[in-house]
Amino acid sequence: MLCEPDARRYPLIDYAIFADTQEEPASVYRHLEWLKRQKGPPILVRTAGRLGDQLIHGRDGKGGRFASIPAYTRGPHGRIGMTRRQCTSEAKMEACNKTIRYELLGLKPRQRVPRGMIVRQHFGISCDEAGRAERAKKRFEKQKWTKPVYPLIEMGWSRKDCLAFLKDRVPHEVPKSACVFCPYKSN
Numbered sequence: 001m002l003c004e005p006d007a008r009r010y011p012l013i014d015y016a017i018f019a020d021t022q023e024e025p026a027s028v029y030r031h032l033e034w035l036k037r038q039k040g041p042p043i044l045v046r047t048a049g050r051l052g053d054q055l056i057h058g059r060d061g062k063g064g065r066f067a068s069i070p071a072y073t074r075g076p077h078g079r080i081g082m083t084r085r086q087c088t089s090e091a092k093m094e095a096c097n098k099t100i101r102y103e104l105l106g107l108k109p110r111q112r113v114p115r116g117m118i119v120r121q122h123f124g125i126s127c128d129e130a131g132r133a134e135r136a137k138k139r140f141e142k143q144k145w146t147k148p149v150y151p152l153i154e155m156g157w158s159r160k161d162c163l164a165f166l167k168d169r170v171p172h173e174v175p176k177s178a179c180v181f182c183p184y185k186s187n
């Protein structure tokens with residue numbers, strides 16, 4: 001049986017950040033609009049540009065190197081491969097990092113986060129993706145000012161548990177967030 005998340009352990013967050021690749025399915029944007037109308041924390045929607053445009057033009061929004069998606073490739077002898085994934089770090093993590101550093105903490109580029117300041121960053125990674133959480137934890141080992149928190153994993157919740165929790169709280173099916181062309185998705 002699911003227990004309500006403990007409000008003492010998981011106090012209300014100050015801000016939510018939606019790093020928008022501008023390539024989510026319509027159901028995700030509808031859900032985002034619904035979320036914004038609830039009495040929750042402010043949702044900051046930030047983007048590093050439209051991912052699909054960058055892929056087509058081979059450049060990011062500022063003319064620099066574009067963030068590649070993990071696209072499937074076929075070599076000259078028919079061998080299947082995959083290109084390096086840069087989209088998550090550039091289109092999502094960097095967009096979140098910049099929002100936290102410049103907008104929320106008011107830092108200048110390259111300015112250090114003041115000693116002792118800690119930002120608790122919550123990630124909605126469920127138990128089905130524990131490996132993803134481990135990789136994320138490693139990334140934050142060197143970033144001492146961030147304390148990553150994984151409430152779903154700490155509570156032992158799977159994606160199925162999340163859907164059960166949301167069923168009577170949200171008037172529509174909560175969609176999965178991912179770019180429409182993400183190669184990690186099945187048809």
Ligand code: SF4
Pocket residue numbers: 021069070085087088091092177178179181182183184
């Ligand atoms: S959903 Fe897929 S294509 Fe989009 S940013 Fe994530 S990994 Fe890249």
